[in-house]
Amino acid sequence: MTEAKPPTISGVPDQKTKTCDQVGFYRRQIEGPNLHHRALLDTLVLTEKGACFQLLEPDTQTRLLLTVSPYKNGAVRILIDELQPIKERFRVPDVVTGERQCEQLRVERQDEDSVTLTWSSGCHLVRVWHFPFSLEILCGEEEVVTFNSKDKLWFETLQDPSRQTSCSSELEEDQAGSLWKETFGQFVDIKANGPTSIGADLSLHGFSHAYGLPEHADSLKLRDTREGEPYRLFNLDVFAYELYSRFGLYGSVPLLVAHKPDRTLGVFWLNASETFVKIHYTTDHQDGQTPPVKMRRIQPQTDVHWLSESGVIDCMVLLGPSPQQLFSQYAQMTGYQALPPLFSLGYHQCRWNYEDEADVRAVDAGFEHHNIPYDMIWLDIEHTDGKRYFTWDPVRFPDPAGLQHHLQQKNRKLVVISDPHIKVDPDWSLYCEARDGGHFVKDREGQIYEGSCWSGDSCYLDFSSPATRAWYARCFALDKYKGSTPSLFVWNDMNEPSVFSGPEQTMPKDAVHSGGWEHRELHNLYGFQQHMATVDGLISRSGGSERPFVLSRSFFAGSQRFGAIWTGDNVASWEYLNISIPMLLSLSVAGIMFCGADVGGFVQDPQPELLVRWYQAASLQPFFRGHSANVTKRREPWLFGEEVTAAIRTAIQQRYCLLHYWYTLFHQAHTSGLPPLRPLWVEFPKEASNFAVDNQYMIGGALLACPITEPGVQEVNVLFPGSGEDEIWYDVHSAKAYKGGRTLSLPVTLDTVPVFQRGGSVVCRSAGCGSCTAELQQLPLCLTVALNSCGVAEGELYLDDGHSFSYRDTKAFCLRRFNMLSGRLLCRRASEEGVFECDSVIQSVTVMGVKSKPAAVIVCVSDTTDVSAEFQYTEDCSIVTVTNLNLRVLMDWEIEIV
Template sequence: MQGPNLQHRALLDTMVLTEKGARFELLEPDTQTRLLLLVSPCKNDTVRILIDELRPVKARYRVPDVITGEQQCEQLRVERRSRDSVTLSWSAGRHQVCVRRSPFRVEILCEHEVMATFNSEGKLWFETLQGGPRATSRGSELHEDPPPLLGKEVFGQFADVTADVPSSVGADFCLHGFGHVYGLPEHADSLQLRDTSDGDPYRLYNLDAFAYDLYSRLGLYGSVPLLVAHKDDRTLGVFWLNASETFVNVHYSDSDPQGDQTPPVKSGRPQTDVHWLSESGVIDCVVLLGPGPQQLFSQYAQLTGYPSLPPLFALGYHQCRWSYDDEADVKAVDSGFDRHDIPYDVIWLDIEHTDGMRYFTWDPVHFPEPAALQRHLEEKHRKLVVISDPHIKVDPDWSLYCEARDAGHFVKDREGRFYQGSCWPGESCYLDFSSPATRAWYSRCFALDKYKGSTPSLFVWNDMNEPSVFDEPEKTMPKDAVHHGGWEHRELHNLYGFYQHMATAEGLVTRSGGSERPFVLSRSFFAGSQRHGAVWTGDNVASWEYLKISISMVLSLSVAGIVFCGADVGGFVKDPDPELLVRWYQAAALQPFFRGHSAKVTKRREPWLFGEEVTAAVRAAIQQRYCLLPYWYTLFHQAHTSGLPPVRPLWVEFSKEQSTFAVDSQYMIGAALLACPVIKPGVQEIKVSLPGSGEIWYDVHSAKAYEGGKTLSLPVTLDTAPVFQRGGSVVCRSTGSGSCTAELQQLPLSITVALNSQAAADGELYLDDGHSFSYRDRKAFCLRRFNMLSGRLLCRPASGDGAFDCDTVVNSVTVLGLKSKPSAVTVHASGCEDTSAAFQYVETCCRLTVSSLQLRVATAWDVQIL
């Protein structure tokens, strides 16, 4: 990672201003290598920096399909120009870029303050592809390569033969004034990225990592090359759009070079230096300027896509195991949830449900009537999820294999033959999802008339799609395999699972005629995967350490836009003891994706197998999750429309409070709820840091109020899952859990109003049919705002758009923090006379409960406390 510092020069006299930004040539004097630089400020306060060869002998790989749409560029004007630099401005001079000649730098300024410097340490690295003698911008000598230009690296018995000479690229950024950075999932590490000076860099390389190591910077199943930096007055992001193997070094210091000062001066002002190095491709990076967390999340969503709005059932509880034995086993587990009064929505089948690991088939002995099984579940409004991996069993007698082979849908080896590797079925070929034709073919495989035994209530799980190959180095596809367009696998490795996820989601949408929202879980992912569905943190272990790290991993994913995420409840590998299992259910019920899953060598783990105390605690955790689903669904609507993640590190909501910047054991669910899961064994008391001096926090179970800006010691028992509601918020819950989300939709709502120090509060509720695209295509949704001020709670439309005819009613309102007992409570609803409402006031916790209301959510109404 530490190659030589180079002295590229920006040839300022080559600058051309175009509608896409400012174009420059760069020169590396020792080799006379010339590069093309394009700096493109966009209208959403982002700056894109693109560097490619000036005159390439062949095109270099540029990542497609991740950035959504054409970015609208700002008109640049020349602010200042000299022999050594040129300063360009946009947004009425609010933002500027200064391109310095030698040594080459690009400084990005906001309100005349330097926020980030590209190539601040001169680590720009660009190995060029040229015939004959190979010129490289990484050093002073020319390297002779005999034609054809092939490179070869040997790893034991394996050889990696490159079709081109090495073509790595790299660059560094200085983030001025920033001492905390996050993102770069997926790693089993803390939320705040650690300084890599004393060890390995963070690696972004999607791999099948069974029982992965904790606090490791090695790559796991997915990669999002987004780094987010935060300080008390600015949030900034750096998105490195490259799908090849990538390393990232992070270095914190208080040396802050400003402008032409070289070497840096010791200023006592923090800074973070970030160095990126990728195996191939071009340098294509976007700096997101915020200024706040909310704006940054919106900028990133505009760039790579907003998270999809999942069907409501997907936010319920999922029960999975590798594997449920047969149809009778599935039905028994399903009835067990009803018998023990535990709600759930989805049961899952792993690879053994297929006929000999052939996907899109069913085991004829153990699953002879799959459609009937799905109808049995659908009668209870429950769903079935089955696994579909990217490898296809080499079987000339299997029609799907033959169809894919004959149409050329498989990845090839460097000799032009179909690449073969080993996975669950044995010898397998791997679908080339980078090909639009292959994705379209794969999507059609989910059609009801093609996927025999499937029904509209069947959904999909993409596993092993890093891709996993058992008999290759690092258990993945060799880098010299060849994809659509002649691109080597090394160029797009981290996109492989992204593309399968995309094709699967499109297949389920097409299956429904475009009317129904899909649900697809993928183990592998990349930037933009949030558009296609959910991910999980892979093959974790049943231990307290993995429970703890799951929170950090979910927060890191959320910061990087992968908002529908979770970890296997209880741990996939090994057997949890009862206390760990309960605590994991409590924690996972407070995360976006909620699934129990375990390996086939583990003991059965259905929630009722550990005694009544455990069953009761798990039941309570799941029921509380279901009661909170109206709030969760509203948060996913916000994510879908604004990019805000449903779960957020504390610093997102308390952006000026430095004590929150490194916290990853507590987090916010939306802006209203603070989650503090118990993640240690034998705990009878936990420390809770309540952020926000001047804030008021209410224990959601006791309604007791606490001051923000303090640390609370809270007694806990096995059935305690600490959650606090923030003063100034309104949260909607269901009055019961039902047996699944379909029943939940029929239940009345309760509203909890938590007053702040000004006795005010507000919040929103989003409703639609929970499964179709009618909310998008026909504006069939209901978005309501609740506002409490001067003792009056109002329900009004939060948006002029949307009309959804629903009978959902609010039957109770609870107000927390009401200082005295009211004399009366009156209700006014549209078209009705004012009426008195029954209420109960508990003086010891200042809680008012107004009951028996029956107020329709879709109409305007007021509740007046007198």
């Protein structure tokens, strides 16, 4: 969180942050000439890792090295570096996981103008053109992507700092900044290596919809940037951030996803320095003019221009072609979503700050008294001894272990904050240990960098150093972190990093990290690497047996491997509730799947209706936490009257009833890369009318959610995707059926949460909700079978112990599949792997879409005698409900509706 102050929500950016025109490297690239590089085709060398060419910029005679590597998973990597740099340029570590398997390239055609390369798998080709240099990726004869189609390739080579003395007049600082020194307000950025920016453009042929590039408070579909600012990827602490803005927020994922009816494509720009992205859509007509009737139709195209301050050009094109294949390709590149412990999918209660141990116990008791389930309660910075992390305030929290044991007896957990800034205090052993161990970032003069944050004068841990990360991880050991227990979990905040006294409230770019790398090179990695170290610490704390839970505010590509993130310091307003949906969808598309927004808004006080609607919306999103600033009124769910309490209770209870479905979706994310939260186009890729929809979404493949995000609503418009002849949607509360391919206005009340189950799906719920996830695991299960127009449905259920790594280490899990066809529902193994003993039973089955009353319902368990089952038929909504089943999930069985 950031110090609370009244938010400004306007079209004018806060002058604490830069506009693109105030950034030197951006101006140079936009205002500079096209450099007309040539590909020297006679320098082609084929290796096990791809094809290498030299590129020549004729005016300066600068030579670059281009490497093209096709991967077996359907991706093509384009890497450009200096041919002979005076020293190594920064390449992003820790993000790309494992070694990729490269395809063996061969030359298919070559002449003086171009070289065409092919490989064994798939139908793709790469064609490299001599002049002007461009690189095409083709599918058969169809051009899919062109790299450098607009001739925007830009590469500023490293220079010897002594050069600046010989041309001081050119390099003197002016109003707009300079090559070796740049100013912003009172801050001066000295560039040790001079200008080192890079840039390139790609044309995505046939595409007119692009997504991703989080984090921005903007629509799901990325906007054309010809007017206004480009999208900025630069992690910043932005309190009460501006809405519908392209300015950078807390995290950055340089992944753009484009979609059209027959292909989904991704462009992953692996660069951790400040980055701008310009997007230009070309449609059937341009500049608002309608073309003459006989004019040739212009193919849609999306042009993407990436501009980064430093590093190398490392661009991966993910070729799909389906959304599912694209998500898998990206997960194989940067890692799969971590399988969260089940308790972390429950409800979290947080405030800056619960005052003391008595306050925490009282809030915990309040949830019990009001019959509202929850799993984790959180403590902000005031729980520490003078803002020293890994400590406890001796007056407010004299017995932290006792508090944790009190919560753990009820199977609940405590979460505490741990920020990256360390209070300058020579009498504090942890500060001295970090200082003496060389674990702090240094300034450009080689001294320990000091800035200010919550602790006052602070030093910042250098998480780019593996040694520092290992030291930090050890700080979470139970014998070192006094007062901690195995039921204590962690929240990484302020890790952009936030520096109250720094330029744009972050660390100066000329600060120096391990290995001599400037902060400018790796700024967007800082929070990612703290998140990594914290997760390692919690895993080590348990001897490698228990899954961690760590929430981080700052993130980068690959952060999905570590845990959860949230959208930061939002505001208690309907506009912020509304924008939270496209923000979370954008994160999900970019691989950051365990995401959520602070329920009720972090700052300001929500009206009761807004609070209810926010709980209802957030209960249908992956990370579910109520959180508020210390200047707001208390807002525990029972403080607004019984009507509000009842509505919030219902929303949270329904979340718990659905947790087995959420957990199964996270298993899918963990194994296939498919996000639990999905834009409509992921499930309905051919329906162009859905491509820009971002006020409703799919939860997995089975549930359509349409949260209400406006006040006083009595009717809501719901778009039911799919063909009207084939697609059926069932209201999860009334079971009323709706045909797809239409938008309907449906009545709602304050208690209404519009959710619909897709025909053809099976969803597993709990028969009750319990007081936390531990109780939930002991409850029987219910299946809801929603028949499609052919009378068919299918679904899965994933089970394990919910907290350990046994599912991975000893295959202690089970994955069951439910299939309904021709009136018979079968329960079978969905995977040959996995052995997990549990007593979970299916208590009841509800089948929606049964046109007439059955004569009987017959149950067969393995080889036992068939048994008639009790059932009810509700004619007005065509439902069969089979009760008192007590069928073990782990056994094969079938139910036949006769």
